[in-house]
Amino acid sequence: MAKKKTAVKSPKTGDPKEIKIAVNPNIYPLEAIYGAAYVFLDRAYVFLDGNPKTKIIISIKSKDEESFGKADKIKSEFLNELVNYSLRRQIAERNAKLREYVAGAALLGASGDINVFPVTETDNISPDELPVGAEIEETVIETETWKEDPFQIAVPWEEKYATVSEEAPAAEIKTSAKKTKKTTKKTKKK
């Protein structure tokens, strides 16, 4: 447990806006303390002192003209933020390998040189022949189906509509010619 955190007036300055918090670094790592302190930089002046192995002293001085009440509130919020950052660090440590793997796979996949999902023997087997619970293989087959492109999504726009766009002006001319003929007939009737 963290050592007793007491809101005391700064012994040197006696400033009522300043409080000091003593934290045990074995519970709250230095990284978490930096992170929590960073959150409060816009509202308070934060200064770190003490021994990073035994006892870290955090001085928090409110930026507002309001006195100790404000600083005390900041202290409570700071302690909450410490817990928040400690947990975030724990989770980050726990998922470090997975995160590295995902990032690595994404980068390798984007480069296109290396196949992140190498073709295995099961890729040539139809889904019915797959053993029960072979979900990974099924997903590989699913990813392969997009290559078929039945709706020609991968075909460039120019290639897809090149012939149509060339014919289009001619068709437009025909329709406009018809319209002009109709109008001339109408005028003649009149």
Next chain:
Amino acid sequence: MAPKSTGISVRFDKKFYNLESVKKSAKQFRSLADLKISDSKSGIDVRVIAKKPFSDSLIADELKNYALSEMKDII
């Protein structure tokens, strides 16, 4: 006439702040204060003499905050 301020000294513990971040922070406040950095084995001392209309303590506090944010960026 009030005597000219001799400024205040801020001590940054080397276990929490590194010299580079303190130097970088001090650089940002050059136009607001006269700053003198002295590096020793135990810590980094910065003497702050603020220019008018700023106070020494204000600049010192801002310097501390800036150095801390620099350290957070490093970490």
